[in-house]
Amino acid sequence: MTIRKSTLSLCAALLALCSASGAIAGETKTKPIMGIPASSVAAFGGVDGIHNWVESLFYYIMLDNRINYIFKEFGNVDRQIALNTQLEHMVLGGPNEYQGASMSAAHADLGITMTKFNAVVEAAYNACERNNIPYYNCNDLIAALAPFTRVIVTR
Amino acid sequence: MKRVRLGGLRLLQSAALLVTAVCSSAAHADWYNDGKVLLTGGVFTVDGAGGGGAVPWATISGYETRDGINGSAAFTYVNLPALQVSFYGVNVGFYDRLELSYVTARLSLNLSNVDLVGLLTQSLNLGDSLGINAWNNTLQMDTYGAKLRLFGDAVYTSDSWIPQVSLGGLYKNNMSKDLVHTLGANKNKDYEVYLAATKVLFPISTLVNYTARYTSANEDGLVGFGECSGNGNCTNKRKIRSEVSIAHLVAKNTAIGGEWQQHGDNLDGKSLNLNGLDTQGLASLLQNLGLGGLSNSLTQKKEGDWFDLFMAYAPNKHISFVVAYLMFGNISVAPDQNGFYFSTHLTF
Numbered sequence A: 001m002t003i004r005k006s007t008l009s010l011c012a013a014l015l016a017l018c019s020a021s022g023a024i025a026g027e028t029k030t031k032p033i034m035g036i037p038a039s040s041v042a043a044f045g046g047v048d049g050i051h052n053w054v055e056s057l058f059y060y061i062m063l064d065n066r067i068n069y070i071f072k073e074f075g076n077v078d079r080q081i082a083l084n085t086q087l088e089h090m091v092l093g094g095p096n097e098y099q100g101a102s103m104s105a106a107h108a109d110l111g112i113t114m115t116k117f118n119a120v121v122e123a124a125y126n127a128c129e130r131n132n133i134p135y136y137n138c139n140d141l142i143a144a145l146a147p148f149t150r151v152i153v154t155r
Numbered sequence B: 001m002k003r004v005r006l007g008g009l010r011l012l013q014s015a016a017l018l019v020t021a022v023c024s025s026a027a028h029a030d031w032y033n034d035g036k037v038l039l040t041g042g043v044f045t046v047d048g049a050g051g052g053g054a055v056p057w058a059t060i061s062g063y064e065t066r067d068g069i070n071g072s073a074a075f076t077y078v079n080l081p082a083l084q085v086s087f088y089g090v091n092v093g094f095y096d097r098l099e100l101s102y103v104t105a106r107l108s109l110n111l112s113n114v115d116l117v118g119l120l121t122q123s124l125n126l127g128d129s130l131g132i133n134a135w136n137n138t139l140q141m142d143t144y145g146a147k148l149r150l151f152g153d154a155v156y157t158s159d160s161w162i163p164q165v166s167l168g169g170l171y172k173n174n175m176s177k178d179l180v181h182t183l184g185a186n187k188n189k190d191y192e193v194y195l196a197a198t199k200v201l202f203p204i205s206t207l208v209n210y211t212a213r214y215t216s217a218n219e220d221g222l223v224g225f226g227e228c229s230g231n232g233n234c235t236n237k238r239k240i241r242s243e244v245s246i247a248h249l250v251a252k253n254t255a256i257g258g259e260w261q262q263h264g265d266n267l268d269g270k271s272l273n274l275n276g277l278d279t280q281g282l283a284s285l286l287q288n289l290g291l292g293g294l295s296n297s298l299t300q301k302k303e304g305d306w307f308d309l310f311m312a313y314a315p316n317k318h319i320s321f322v323v324a325y326l327m328f329g330n331i332s333v334a335p336d337q338n339g340f341y342f343s344t345h346l347t348f
């Protein structure tokens, strides 16, 4: 626990350093086989819309007893909302401005199972519904995020 | 005395503890899992395997992920002009890797011409081993299945064309041996092997599945396997037949789609086999009775491939409903069988 806290502050310090010295992204775009349409960012309502979606996502995550305790214990919701907005903007076709850790580094020690990952997927669909993002557009985002299971799901 | 009572109490206590442990583990057992995303386990096929309506998919049935086990039960009712079938089945998915299934089918035929043959053969004492009952022709078939996921991921590897691929086996035991033989089939029990490949294409919200099935079945085994010609020559040639399912998700809980299942031609053009003498032998008899047209109508038509259009709706992870329109072509002596399909799948 203490170790994690210190890694977090170390990360934060590094992050400050990195952003000071220009963005070095810890994560790259996924490349879904069928591609993500160029209109995806607009379909989500631009960067603001994506930010709203991520807020809704965390609202539903924190309501879900199967996973919320992990975020309470190891996460930092405000920071994750900011970083996820950057990440989702990137995978939907926006510029690569992601400043967080790589998906493998961020989730390596969390012991995330497929079941827990799917709980986040359910929250993602709920967030789309809540934000009136059509199901088909929502699936573009799901397609872009799904391959991260390889590194996020470690059990 | 006190010691004994204390001991008894302790026993009771530990028994109670055990009961609560068992009960709570039944409710939240380590092995129990329902973590899959809605509809990604498929529904219940008439073969008991997870998939669409008729076509088994590479997905493992139930809502378990690789973290646990999930079971399900299903009821399916098929209504065609010439026959009705009820399917009752169960299956269990283990760790999103292995699936075991069982389904029993009850089919009732209402073909007046076949019934008439039953009536004739019974009243004329031509024999009672045809499996034809004048008023109530029912068939029963049990299907046992196992499916093993070999490689690939249908849902999560959206950055790769590699589909999820599974190998399955079905053992079908048609209890209506006599009727199946009368209808010209060789065997009433046989196995089938299939290889299925499934992929969800998120950007078009569509699941596509291709299955290759190695089989000699007539109408899925409901009319047995292989064929016997009038002179007693019987064969059971298994062939690879193709099957395709396409399911388009219009919402996270609703899919619409269609299926195609290739069928064989074992019984095409065969007349009913009435104790060795086929219906042609009966023809003169029928002619005398003024029923000359009957022998023609006892010749089996070309077996049609199965087509269906379906809609699946899963309000939650415990129940889903499928309604379908079936286009099954000719079945045995009955031409152009179009009808309806209703199925409900309960997941625990």
Ligand code: HEM
Residues within 6 Å of the ligand: A008, A067, A070, A071, A074, A075, A076, A079, A080, A083, A084, A087, A099, A100, A101, A102, A106, A107, A110, A112, A116, A117, A118, A120, A145, A146, A148, A149, A152
């Ligand atoms: C595709 C799905 C997911 C995406 C895109 C995602 C994205 C992110 C991002 C961008 C971060 C911030 C990394 C950083 O701090 O630099 C993060 C951290 C985190 N994620 Fe995820 N995540 C996903 C799935 C999950 C799941 C399924 C869980 C748990 C059930 C989870 C739990 C966490 C936690 C606890 C942290 C904080 C880790 C830390 O600060 O040490 N994530 N995730």
